[in-house]
Amino acid sequence: MAVVTIVGAGVIGVSWARLFAAAGWEVRISDPRPDLxxxxDQYLSGLPVTLGPDLALAADGVDFVQEAGPERIKIxxxxxxxxxxxxxxxxVLASSSSSLLPSAIADGNxxxxxxxIGHPFNPPELMPLVEVVPGPRTSARTVERAVEVYRALDKLPIRLKREIPGFVGNRLQKVFNDQCTYLVQQGVIDVADLDDLVRASLGLRYATIGPFQSGSLGGGPAGMRHLVTHVGSQMTFEIGEPDPARMNxxxxAVESAYGTGESAxxxxxxLRDVRTRAALGPLGWQQPSALQDPQE
Ligand SMILES: NC(=O)c1ccc[n+]([C@@H]2O[C@H](COP(=O)([O-])OP(=O)(O)OC[C@H]3O[C@@H](n4cnc5c(N)ncnc54)[C@H](O)[C@@H]3O)[C@@H](O)[C@H]2O)c1
Structure with a gap:
């Protein structure tokens, strides 16, 4: 049985662990947190997963490492x-980092x-994408092996041609989230209405076709060229930026809409997982059949 070490038992590490375990890997998790x-008990019951604080011990003799520790370069x-x-x-030593450059993580190593970088979207056990981002010193063999492992987990690994902060997914997400914050700060829309607006439009669209494909269709049979010169030509407004001083x-507003704490x-x-699971099959994505809802 192949063995993987997951570094970090937080939101992402636990989900990676469930995914690897469901795909037949023996999983070792390393994390210094006292409530392992x-x-x-809560998330990994019945799975071939061992947990402990000692990273050197957890890494000894393994076949693959997926790091999911704190997003701090020093750590x-x-x-x-x-x-x-x-x-x-x-x-292969893969980092789940959301934005740190692989060259920075590998500096002096x-x-x-x-x-x-093997950057998933949350939760890795359900979201198909893993962004594979090599640094300048990452070997071709490392990239190939990472892609091979993620494919075997039924993920869609997409390899970037070169590193860039935030990679692709989180650069797009940053632009989008900044504008969401700006619109709420400007009193244009409430938090929950914005979420519903996105779910009912861009979210559903981008689950089926990507932005460029959508642009192509938006222009009718003449394609994206028509959309850009017609509708697009009028979108010359400034989009503004959120005010960091008013982030609180x-x-x-988000806490009031959705609550915080364990039960919320x-x-x-x-809710998210039920909807995501229901959508994956019809949209053509797979998930390991052994992967069960932890609530079941
Ligand atoms: N949360 C997301 O939506 C998301 C999505 C994709 C990628 N990521 C990335 O995944 C990584 C983990 O994020 P998260 O949201 O799971 O964070 P988290 O805060 O939920 O978990 C981090 C875990 O790392 C542990 N930790 C602290 N020091 C450690 C050490 N020395 N060795 C091992 N473990 C240690 C902590 O105890 C904690 O359990 C980050 O790099 C993040 O950028 C997060």
Whole structure:
């Protein structure tokens, strides 16, 4: 049985663990948090997963590493230094980082050729995409092996041609989220209405066709060229930027709309996952059949 080490038992690490385990991997999770038993009982019950605080021990002899620790470059540097020292020369060290450059994570690391970004969308066990981002020193073999592993997990690995902060997914998400915040701050729309607006329009559209394909259709038989010169030519307005000093107003509005805390989180996760699972098959995506809802 192939063995994977997951670094970090947070939101992303636990979901990776469930995915790898469902695909037949033996999973070791390393995390210094004191409530590992609670995590295991709540999310990983019955799966071939062991948890512990010692990263060097968890990395010893494994076939693949998926790091999902804190999004702080200093901590990532330390974790990857330990991983480089305690894994074999052919073991891929993939980071789930949302935006940190692979060249920064690999800076000064003797295993830089084995370090690559494997950035999932939350939750990795359900979302098909993994962005595979090589740094300048990442070897071609590392990229190929990472792509091969993600494909075997029934993911869609998309390899970027070069590194860029935020990669592609989170650059797009940043632009989009900034504008959402701006519109709420400007009193144009409430938080929940904005969410419904997106779900009922752009969200549904982009689940079926991408922005360029959509642009092509929006222009009718003449294609995107017609859309750009016709409708697009009038969209010359300034879009503005959110005010960071007033971010707290938006956070309070989001908390008031959706709540915080364990029970609100569990309720919203269940809703999201039920909807996502229902959509995956009809949209042509797969998920490992053994992967069960942790609530079941
Ligand atoms: N949350 C998201 O939506 C999302 C999506 C894609 C990628 N990511 C990326 O995944 C990574 C993890 O994010 P998250 O949201 O799961 O964070 P999280 O805060 O939920 O989990 C991080 C975990 O790392 C643990 N940790 C702290 N120090 C550690 C160490 N030295 N060794 C091992 N574990 C340690 C913490 O105890 C915690 O359990 C980040 O790099 C993030 O950018 C997050």
């Amino acid at each position: 038993k609670h995590v295991a 990532k540097e330390q974790m990857f230094a330990t991983l480089a020292a305690h894994t074999g020369d052919d073991v 003797p295993a830089a050729d084995r370090i690559v 107003d938006v956070l309070e 989180y569990e309720r919203l996760v269940a």
